Amino acid sequence: MRQVFVTGDIEDLNHLARQVFVLRKRASHELVVPGARFYICSLSLKTVVYKGLLTSNQLWEYFKDLGNPAFTTYLALVHTRFSTNTFPSWERAHPLRVLAHNGEINTLRGNVNLMKAREGVMKSELFKDSELKKLYPVVEPNLSDSGSADCVLEFLLHCGQRTLPEAVMTMVPEAWHNDKTMPQEKRDYYQWASCAMEAWDGPALISFTDGRYIGAILDRNGLRPSRFYVTSENVLVMASEVGVYDVEPEKVILKSRLKPGRMLLVDTEEKKIIQDVELKLKIARSRPHSQWLKEQITMEDIHKSVASANGTVALNGSPNGAIVGLSDKRLALFGYTIEAINMLLVPMIQNKKEALGSMGNDAPLACLSQFQPLPYEYFKQLFAQVTNPPIDPFREKIVMSLLCPIGPAANILQPSAQFVHRVFLPQPILSLPDLHALKTTNHRGWKTKVLDCTFPYAEGPLGLEPALTRIANEASAAAQDGYQLIVLSDRAAGKERVPVSSLLALGAVHHHMIETRQRMKVGIIVETAEAREVHHMCVLLGYGADAICPYLAFELAFALRNDHILDPNLTDEDIYVAYQKAMETGLAKVMAKMGISMLQSYRSAQIFEAVGLSEEVIDKCFKGTQSRIGGVNFEILSQDIFDRYALAYGEMRDALVLRNPGNYHWRAGGEKHINDPMSIANLQEAALNNSSSAYDKYKESALESVRACTLRGQLELVKLDEPIPLNEVEPASEIVKRFATGAMSFGSISLEAHTTLAIAMNRIGGKSNTGEGGENADRYLNQDPDYNKRSAIKQVASGRFGVTASYLAHADDLQIKMAQGAKPGEGGELPGYKVTEQIAKTRCSVPGVGLISPPPHHDIYSIEDLAELIYDLKCANPRARISVKLVSEVGVGVVASGVAKGKAEHIVISGHDGGTGASSWTGIKSAGLPWELGIAETHQVLVLNDLRSRVVVQADGQIRTGFDVMVAALLGADEFGFSTAPLIALGCTMMRKCHLNTCPVGIATQDPVLRAKFAGKPEHVVNYLFMLAEEVRQHMAEVGVRKFQDLIGRTDLLKVRENNDNPKARLLNLSLILKNALHMRPGVNIIGGSKSQDFQLEKRLDNQLIEQCAGILDGTQKHIDIKMKITNEDRAFTSTLSYHVAMKYGDLGLPDGTTVNIALTGSAGQSFCAFLSKGITVTLEGDANDYVGKGLCGGKVIIYPPKTSSFESHLNVIVGNVCLYGATSGRAYFRGIASERFCVRNSGCTAVVEGVGDHGCEYMTAGTVLILGLTGRNFAAGMSGGIAYVYDIDGSFKGKCNTEMVELLPLKQNDDLNVVKTLLKEFVDYTGSLIAQDLLKTWPTPAKNFIKVFPFEYQRALKTLALKQPAAPKMETNGKGDNGVQDIEEAVRDIELDKKNLEKILDKTHGFIKYPRETSMYRPAEKRLRDWDEIYNFNHVRRGLRVQAARCMECGVPFCQSGHGCPLGNIIPKWNDLIYRGDWKQALHQLLQTNNFPEFTGRVCPAPCEGACVLGISEPPVTIKNIECAIIDNAFESDWIKPEIPEHRNGKTVAVVGSGPAGLACAHQLNKAGYTVTVFERNDRPGGLLQYGIPTMKLGKDVVARRIKLMEAEGISFKCNIDVGKDISATDLANEYNALVLCMGATWPRDLNLKGRQLNGIHFAMEFLENWQKKQMGPTHHHQNKDNPELSAKDKNVLIIGGGDTGCDCIATSLRQGAKSITTFEILPEPKPTRGQDNPWPQWPRVFRVDYGHEEVKVKFGNDPRKFSTLTKEFLDDGEGNVRGVAAVEVEWTRGAGGRWEMKEVPGTEKVYEAELVLLAMGFLGPEKYVANQLNLAQDARSNFETEKNNIYKTPVTNVFAAGDCRRGQSLVVWAISEGRQAARAVDIYLCGKSSLPGPGGVIYNH
């Protein structure tokens, strides 16, 4: 370190100062060389900066001159900080050259980028251009946020023609936008100044000096503490605490604080303090800012300019024609999905806000997705965590603003009117007319350049990069050519031109223009079809967009309105306004989660991390963005564009509806989800039955999902060739101790689910977590060893629900929840209707009163604050381990190391994919990062800092299997959190309806009816976790590690998965997470928690207290008085005493009559009297810092100024910020002013104070507060309960109160008057308050100046309580899902909307509870058995259809379309919803997307979908099949079904053998794809079993004929009466046609070769049915059907052997033919009426059913025809060769060894059944053999045609395929259709290389 002296022209000191500045800057730019360290600490004529990595005490030792008495100064700015930087550096230490900063600048990247861009338009009168250039870049590289701000401030000071205070005001403006009380000239000034520079936004206390002035400014939201004293000796001391400077009390003449946005300034030359008001007004008046502001441009000006020039123009539609609704090709081109339209876009317009979702995000990361995600999806929003607080954008909207000036920026160095020559947009979303006006305006000579962001299709994917370069160059050129606005437009996209992604184009342009210093000359507007969601807008704004017009979203909404999907009465303007409002809320929320309050500052700030984008993409478009794992390059992004293009304009003949890959909700054939139906079902089966085989299946399906979705899935374990013996591996009982369940609060889940989890975790020695909702004392005080409901982990979240001394004292872990994985940076709310009596009790609140969790902890705005809370909690329970829950994002490792330095003992790193009860989809999908990145970074950084041994690290987020646990451990985790999986084990089906209170399995609901359905047991969770631990052990054996501890951090046991077939995944570079931390810092102790944190509890003042209170604590003493002195080093005073009280006396504090009185003098340290218990009274003469009475629970705190003080208490600050935060009961009396956020989240204490700062009583839910002086702004925001009485001295209160949730009433009622009077008296008694004395003198006269603040919700709740009704009325909502549901994120009630919803008749949200399932779908049996017509009662069914559709809950994981459900993957929830809404046509399209012949399945399908429907768990399932049938029948009736003749034929031919459903579906699909298809059928009519098999009663043959006719009209030729293999050779066919598809069915019937089989009258069922049906059909010209009396049942005793569907058809046919009697034999036992344990949902329920034939027999003959457990022994001869009967015996089924079922005959049950006709209906044994023989085609063990393993429809014979029953074995029509469809796709791929035909679930892949 060197000290240098510079000399120069001392005549002109200003000039010299500038010269010195240039010198310093040049030196900093030019002398910095790699490897050498060079930094000029300060080079100034007036100040000297001393800095070092020193503790305060070391300062004097190190800088000897500071200890020299000769060294004097008239000012000193001292900064000492808790270093949150991992590697603190001398350069970064404060003070910097002009400022010292306590805070965080959240908008840094944008500020720095824009500062750089500004260099292009800067000119100075003081510096020549050449000199100015030497100062660039203004912000030197690699500085901290404070360092960067310091550079800019210093620069403005020297070059900007501004004083230091003005420069500071420019950078850190007050919240002026919404402050109506601010003088107009000051607002004008701020507005003018905002055009010079966007704010440097974030929590900040900035102190600054230039040698003359010294001052400080606080951020706009007051997020840092700042207190000052002025003494009678004319000394001003300002610090973040009181008590840092010792001064006798009588010398203090003022005790005050800095308020939000305010500045404190001392002019040392004039020797005076300049007040904020005076200072700022002076600055505001220093130039004619208000006058200048008149020159600003508004949108109105722009519109006017255009209207006069052009008149009106058509604004809608693309150059390729106006939008045509959902069939518009551009929707597919830009990746719109039906799901996003329905779940995001439509609700935005309907409700003016974003829709909510729940249960987290479990879909693949964009960089793994196979469904062409848009580039936006690769970006994850960053969020504030620990070092800076998020903001509540709803309750603290006074600080939020979306106002943005756009267009050319002026020279910032020359303050002028030019600053405002820009367009001021109130928010960034432009309507179509706005955009048109901006494009065409020439207002004030402005010109707008529209840049085409498309390129010719013909250029192919390689065209993307050159197009980006071209656009960037054109933009730069336009700026140089004097254009003021640039519009980046993808309007020209269409068939000829493909779009460049708007985001890529914008990023490339923005960064290119910054580099070329052109950016500030123009405004950039994005005209985009691509962007439509909140997240899209955020990314665009974050990367530099000034304004956005999402035109396609608007045009689509207009079309939906025209189609009546949206309210037809909406005007275009209404639609725009609704969308824009929703966006506004969404944007504010995203900004707020990063702690940014102004859009102007959010813009360009790049607050994102990219996951899976390559360096080339980042470099070109998103410079400066973190992208840690590399990933997709331009080639892939471009290919995705072309794939989307192909979906839109390619030959997608079967794309009836927009593609829905199931991004949000799982759907068949779409994106994989971690929680897919198969895994859920397997897990439930495993947990329920403790079945390891089911667990193995689960493990497999889960691994498949994990591979498709997550980063860990791209890794695999490095296994030994020979595993070590399993018995040497640590036992599972030890491993499970590392497991914890996630923080799910009672309130978000039911009490039953919550306690079950706790019991389970206690049983295994793991830990359960209370979540943020508290825990009732009876759960932890009375512990039953087997059913212990105590949660070991007790959470302390921002809402502080139920956080009492006793709650804290009874925890093993106390967990501070900083953020939640699914929605980091966001708060939450439990709406009043969910707050039951029990919840209210647990959360220390009132039933029916809503409970809000604020986004930040209001006692944690910085790492120091967190350290304080950690300390407080440790004091409140010295036994507990203090845990901090963080969410993964870039830099979480640094935060974690700060947290470890702050003495946390346990850190949770949550992944982005964790679950949540409710959040907007933007939050769920787009914020936070995978835990793999977070755990790896945390472990590495902690090891590097040698902090790893001090903390235990837990991984959390969608951890489901032993493999997940292994990866997390190997990356560095010690413990593991499980949330979703244990819930699934308890019955959760991932319905994703948690936010609706309608969870059908009783987990995420408080509805008693639904809670009763909860069927989970602790053993289910125990089973699951033990099986998982066993899986871990197996992996451990395989990798050769015996002790779990030895796994931790062993990244060498992980490797990147080989042979990864996902091309995107192959581009990822995971080396960063696979680094072994011990290689970075060898030899460090990495055993988490092995070194304890030193809290220095032995030094606590509480120890003396506890000693003195020994008698109280052991119950031998009743009262004690204690006197002490206190200093600000004594923090959390009394918290440990309260701990001992709680341990001894439980929740209620000291017993009545036992008291502790403590009298103190001095300045108390932070968290004074935190969690103070009942019975303890603390009186302090002096003052106190922040957080007094935090979590007060019963105690009494009294503070008044020293009696010797001369100041007036009501004008001085007595306590700091956030006092009484989360207090639950007790009393507080503060004589003086409390700073910001007094009584936030108070839920029961009574407090009296003489004035409060901003945000008083925020989120309060109960308690009483009396304020005898002024309040700050935003009083009562989010206050749902309790009462505040405010003495409104100057009448200003109303203007400062946030009245969204409260009513302001006069103080008139006697009750109120008495309450206030009593409190005044108490206040006088305790504190001697003069104000209170004055008021009492004339009471009740002064009552007229009091205002009672009374929340609406509280009023309602009190009324309810008074009426003794149980809790608040349940909120009943009607209508579609989210529409009717209170947005629990926002307390702002939408009463109009509620009313509208109540008017609707059908309630879909609760439909499944309210409406019974329709059961009578058939005509009455007695009627129908007399005819051969279809049995269905169509009219009846049709009438109740909407109600039935309303029973469908549109599940998040619709099991109805899963593997257990509909084989076609029919999009059931979608069409159910459409029918509910009455949109039959769209429903038809959805149906036809997956099912070629719903008229068949709708009649004959046994509906496995209904068997798998989630409702079936506890209710009758949704009626699906009827709805399907009605949709298609209605379509035929409405003449909507027309032959669809393909436009092109591809010249290729395919022969299909067999015309059953498989053959028909295959032919249908191939024909659509342009093939010439011929179907060969050996029967006389096409249709297979549809025609001759399934009887007319089930499927009318006219229905079959209608379809065949249509297909013929579409160009398919049917050749009947040709038996392939006999009439023509199959080999010839294969040669003649390009492909041959065998769909020949399973026609080989199973026989029963018993004695007498040869007798007449014994037939296969099919012979009987076919014969009859042919007879019914009448003769064809090919075939003469002869009557065959032997095959008729008339007047015969009929016996049918085989009890399946075929048997039933034989029953019904015989009955109608006139059988004498009918009996059927079923060898299996009679099924039970309900599912057995071995047949869990969603498997097909093997239960007793009565099918149509059985019912008919019962009606006719009085009995059910079925004989179960009956074995045929012999056919009996009548002596003439005819059958006369059958000998049979009953059998018994038992489980033998190995669990297999065994059958035994029951002796003595032999019986003879008479029968003249015996029908064998025992199924089929595969296809007949002759065709196989001819083709040399192998048949498998089950006699089915054998096909290839990886191409299951392709046989090994060239060009021969197989599908349907002949491949799959005897099955169902629906399976046959599914097989036919997919075989067609396989043929298409075989013949054309790829296919545009849909895959499973109707999803089109185009590859």
Ligand SMILES: Cc1cc2nc3c(=O)[nH]c(=O)nc-3n(C[C@H](O)[C@H](O)[C@H](O)COP(=O)(O)OP(=O)(O)OC[C@H]3O[C@@H](n4cnc5c(N)ncnc54)[C@H](O)[C@@H]3O)c2cc1C
């Ligand atoms: C009586 C009965 C009732 C049923 N009821 C139902 C029900 O209610 N619901 C349900 O979902 N499923 C039912 N099924 C099952 C269902 O019908 C079949 O799974 C389905 O029809 C199989 O379709 P497929 O196209 O594979 O074969 P099939 O429908 O059997 O069609 C095969 C076709 O190939 C023809 N063929 C065979 N060999 C040749 C050859 N060499 N040359 C030319 N043509 C040839 C046959 O004549 C036949 O037309 C029932 C089955 C039967 C037997």
Ligand code: SF4
């Ligand atoms: S085809 Fe069958 S399984 Fe599929 S939806 Fe229709 S009835 Fe259900």
Ligand code: SF4
């Ligand atoms: S049909 Fe059943 S399983 Fe399917 S979405 Fe509706 S409620 Fe869920």
